[in-house]
Structure formats: C-alpha cells, structure tokens
Amino acid sequence: MFIVRVAPISKGITKEELYYFSSRPYESGSIIKIELRNKETSALVLESKDALENKTEIKEADFQLKKIKKQSPKKILSEDFIWTIENFSKNNLTTTGALLDYLVPSNILSFDGIIKPQTRARRRKYLKGDILILQGEESERITHYKNIVRESFARNESVFICVPTIKKGLKIFESISRGLGDYVYFLNGSMSKKELLSNWKKATENKHSIVIIGTGQFLSIPRNDIETIILESESSNAYKSQHRPYTDIRDFIENLSEKTKARLILCDTVLRVETIWRYRERDISELYSPRFRYPSGPKTRIADMTQYKTQSEKKVFEILSNEIKHLIEKDVITNKKNMFIFVARKGLYPFTVCGDCGEHVLCERCGKPTVVQNYKSSRIFVCNGCGKTRPTEERCKHCNSWKLQALGIGSSLVLDTIKKAYPSVPISLVDKDTTKTTPQINKKIKTFYSNKGSILIGTQLALEYIENVDLCSVISIDSLFSIPDFKMNEKIFSLLVELRSKTKEKMLVQTRIKNKELIEFALRGNIFDFYKKEIEDRKKFLYPPFANFAKITIIAPRKSIEEKVVEVKKIFSGLDLELFPALHTKSGSRTAINIIIRVKKENISEFIKRTQKLPTEIIIDMNPTVLT
Numbered sequence: 001m002f003i004v005r006v007a008p009i010s011k012g013i014t015k016e017e018l019y020y021f022s023s024r025p026y027e028s029g030s031i032i033k034i035e036l037r038n039k040e041t042s043a044l045v046l047e048s049k050d051a052l053e054n055k056t057e058i059k060e061a062d063f064q065l066k067k068i069k070k071q072s073p074k075k076i077l078s079e080d081f082i083w084t085i086e087n088f089s090k091n092n093l094t095t096t097g098a099l100l101d102y103l104v105p106s107n108i109l110s111f112d113g114i115i116k117p118q119t120r121a122r123r124r125k126y127l128k129g130d131i132l133i134l135q136g137e138e139s140e141r142i143t144h145y146k147n148i149v150r151e152s153f154a155r156n157e158s159v160f161i162c163v164p165t166i167k168k169g170l171k172i173f174e175s176i177s178r179g180l181g182d183y184v185y186f187l188n189g190s191m192s193k194k195e196l197l198s199n200w201k202k203a204t205e206n207k208h209s210i211v212i213i214g215t216g217q218f219l220s221i222p223r224n225d226i227e228t229i230i231l232e233s234e235s236s237n238a239y240k241s242q243h244r245p246y247t248d249i250r251d252f253i254e255n256l257s258e259k260t261k262a263r264l265i266l267c268d269t270v271l272r273v274e275t276i277w278r279y280r281e282r283d284i285s286e287l288y289s290p291r292f293r294y295p296s297g298p299k300t301r302i303a304d305m306t307q308y309k310t311q312s313e314k315k316v317f318e319i320l321s322n323e324i325k326h327l328i329e330k331d332v333i334t335n336k337k338n339m340f341i342f343v344a345r346k347g348l349y350p351f352t353v354c355g356d357c358g359e360h361v362l363c364e365r366c367g368k369p370t371v372v373q374n375y376k377s378s379r380i381f382v383c384n385g386c387g388k389t390r391p392t393e394e395r396c397k398h399c400n401s402w403k404l405q406a407l408g409i410g411s412s413l414v415l416d417t418i419k420k421a422y423p424s425v426p427i428s429l430v431d432k433d434t435t436k437t438t439p440q441i442n443k444k445i446k447t448f449y450s451n452k453g454s455i456l457i458g459t460q461l462a463l464e465y466i467e468n469v470d471l472c473s474v475i476s477i478d479s480l481f482s483i484p485d486f487k488m489n490e491k492i493f494s495l496l497v498e499l500r501s502k503t504k505e506k507m508l509v510q511t512r513i514k515n516k517e518l519i520e521f522a523l524r525g526n527i528f529d530f531y532k533k534e535i536e537d538r539k540k541f542l543y544p545p546f547a548n549f550a551k552i553t554i555i556a557p558r559k560s561i562e563e564k565v566v567e568v569k570k571i572f573s574g575l576d577l578e579l580f581p582a583l584h585t586k587s588g589s590r591t592a593i594n595i596i597i598r599v600k601k602e603n604i605s606e607f608i609k610r611t612q613k614l615p616t617e618i619i620i621d622m623n624p625t626v627l628t
C-alpha cells in the first residue's frame, strides 16, 4: 500500500493538498483521477510513499483516507511548468490545484490518449531572467516577430507568442503563418475539443521548431525547445483574471521564463508604466531601441466643448462640436471619407442623477449605475453590471423627487443625433448592446469599410476590429477620467495612441476637461513626456510600481460584517488600511466591503504570510484591475 499526496485540480478546493491510499505508487508530476466530494476530479501527484514505512503518519491523519482507483497516470505537463506552478501559487495567494485549473485547458487534463512530447537537447541558454522590451506600433512589432521566428528556426528553437485575446491571436497568426504553414499553431479557447486535441498533439509532437500563438492557458504545452516567449499587448487588462485565482498571466510568464531560461520579450504600442519604469531602472533590457515617440500620424485637433454658450453666457450641452460637423460635411459627405467615432459608454445616457439631491440612480440588484436605453418606443434603465432592466418612470429613491436627470453621452445618443442631423450618411453602431456576437460585429465592420463616406460608431468593443480609418473622432472620453483607478490615465493615453495609430488623415478629440495635457501628449504620440508626468504622480501618491495594492473583499450578513472587518484589521495590524464599501453589494441581507491595503515592496513577503490567516471565504486580489 502507498500513500499518495496530491493537489486536487479545482478552483473550488482551498486545500493545497490531499492524501489518498493506493495499491501502486504514482510518479510525482503525473496527472491522475481521484474521487473528491463524490465527483471524479483530476489531481497532480506530488508524492507517493510506502504506507508501511509511514504508519504513524497515517494514524495521525484525522480523516479517513480514500483509495485511488487503479489507472494509468498521464505525464502531460513539463517539470519546469509544474515547478513554476507550485512556486507561483505559494507567492500569489492561491493553491497549486486552483492555478492548474486556471492554466491548463480542461480538455487537455481529461484527455485519455497518448501524447509524446519532443524532448531535445537545448542549443543555447539565455541568461537567467533575461527580460527585454519592444515598444513599437503594431505593424513594426509584427515585422520583428517574423524576424525573431526566422532567427529562432535557424537555431532550431521554438517561439511562443502569448496573446491577450483570440481576436488578437488570429491577427498575429494570419500575419506570421504566411509561408510557414505547418510550423505555426494557433491554440485558443474557442476551439472544439477535437480541434484543440488534434492541434495540441501536433504541436507537441512536431519534430521541427514551431511557433505557438496562444492565450495564457496554452503556456502549459510541454515543449522544451521554447527559447523565446513574446508577450504581445502586454498592457492588456485581459491578462489579469477577474475571478479566483486572480492570476496575472504576465507575472506567471516571468516566473516560467526564469525557470526555463527562455528570454521573455514584453511588447506593446505603449508599454505599461511599470514596465517602462523597470526598463529605465535597468531592471530589464531592450530587444531594439524602444520608441518613445511616434512622430508621424494624422492631423490632430482638440475641440473644447465648454465653449458652447447661449447669449446670456449660460453653458449649452452640445453633443457634436462645430469641428466634427465640419468633418462630417466636408470629409465624409463631400470627399467620401470613412469616419470612426469612439464613444466610451453604451446606451443613451450613461448616468442618471437626481436634480434635487444629487443621488445616482443605481441597479436594485447589484448597485451599479443604470444606463438609459431605447426600448421599443420608450426608454428603460439598464444596469451596467448585471443587465437588469426596469422602467424609467420613478422617483428619486433618496428624496422622492421626480426630477431625475439623464447625463453623459452614450453611443446610442450619438447615433440618434447624427442620424437626425445627417440622414443621408450611412451609419452603424458596434457596442455590447447592439452587436452581441462576433459575426454581427464582423458584418458591420465589413459594411463600414465597403461603403465610402460612411460612419461607424463604436465603444471599446469595436477597437480590436478596426483597421485603418481615414478619420477618427473621439466624442466622449471624459467619463473615463472619473473612474477610481490609478491606471486610468495610462489606459486613456494608450487608447488615444492606439486610435491615432489607426487613423490615416484626421483625428479629433472632444472634451470638457480643463487639463488637456494627457490628450495633447497622446495626439502627438509622445509617450516619453506622458511617462515622465505619470511616474512622478505615482511616486507622489505611492501607487504601483512604488507599492502594491491588495483588495480584500468581505461578503457577509449585514449583522456580522463589522465583526469580520475587525478580524481582518487585526490580521493586518500595523499596515495602512483603507475601507471602501464595495459596489457589488449583494442583494438581501448580505453586504460587501472592500479593504484596500497598500503594501510597500519591502513588506510584501510579510504581507503574504499574514494573508494565510484569513478565513477562506474572504477574497483577496493583488493589484486588482479596479479598486472599488
């Protein structure tokens, strides 16, 4: 008899390891099936020990050991990958099993066939922890990727290109695979089980050097000849998981490449402020001299929307500036140019506020702001978070006033306004409400490009689908500045630079904000001055990279939440705590509170140690995407 120590692969299990009986030993690092809570679950074997030699240990175990069914174990992950998972989970507030569940496709875990990884001697070792940056526009980056692939193939090495989204992966795949057909694999979560297994098998068993393009989940592919990992669009939010285990794939890749000694190249049009900081501190190096200015670009202009006043000097809320009207009349209608219009929010009006007391209208279910939308011939409130709808005919929940005012500019409002003013212009809209599927989006994009002199309005959703456009107008971006997120400046800046790089002739930004410095930097493609300003602010306010944020979310019945907060405070006593009521207030008797803790670099290991005392139902997210 043997005792087998395993890590159950499941996000629901908070225990790091479990013990089982077995009639045979299983090699550590192999994947087996165990019975857990009456369900068959995959598990990673950590260790097998002879039961006879470990009698006392069995006696001391205060639980009944279950038996493992006889089976043939699978060796589907590389030792380096498993080692990285185990180490990473220790330092990142999660378990080996939860991380495996997140980072290995379930279809691969449950696959019963045989895959024979190619193992080969490595030709060249890069220095340990060799991290390089590549900052350039997308077309330049792709040219570099092609060169990297060519050079790697010449040295018999493989390349992994990690992408944030399937759409991005497809684009890279299409540009890289020309002429390399059988050696480029695009692995992604939208593949059917059959397709995935067949591609995974081919990519693993291919004797030639290959390129793998994939989202983070596919880093688990067991090829030991990957000497270069390219992290494409490294500033993308998509790399950070919004749910347990709250993993940041970028951090994991750094750990993995350090272990496998592959070089890691961080790539983007505008790298994260933290990344540029590391480069300037000489913590990481460069592949090519990075670009901090993109001098060539379209003609740009800022329209100050506060200039519109009545004769009595009262401010008038205009949706379209004189500048955009001019662009539509001269360039779109007369010269048949195409224009993309960016609007940050969907719906008609992103917010509704009480005219008497200032209270925001919020969703009754989840507490997020409601958006006013057209519905048949009337209007409804739609929750921005959970999508719950209700009629707009209501009084202020706080003061009972009827004076509810819809505010802001949503994409549908822009659509209605332009349609009314210029009924002859072909116009369409891409946002989460209007286009719900990828084919729907693709169809609208295609129509836009094939109709000269047309307009496409889009939110963030449309950005990935837009290639080059003649003209670009940003109608509303101001609302983004008020989001409580220390990374918001960086996000707005990157967004504007990206739009600029896609615009061929003219770009216009409408704004009501006073300090237009950030917009000006973006419209000039001036990353350097933006960075200088931003890093100064971060230093002043002790934001990353100068400190880390931890978000601790406590969800509990109203009556006992105070108790829980006290408990958490005690665990972290001596550290700076900031309390925020969470936006995701659960309905009924339960409520939620976020505690934000700023953790200085030197205190991080002490902090991690203390988190182990937290009750398991408390959620902790390091460097979250949003603070509230």
Ligand SMILES: [Zn+2]
Pocket (backbone or CB within 6 Å): 354, 355, 356, 357, 358, 359, 396, 397, 398, 399, 400, 401
């Ligand atoms: Zn009110």
Ligand SMILES: [Zn+2]
Pocket (backbone or CB within 6 Å): 363, 364, 365, 366, 367, 368, 383, 384, 385, 386, 387, 388
């Ligand atoms: Zn809601």
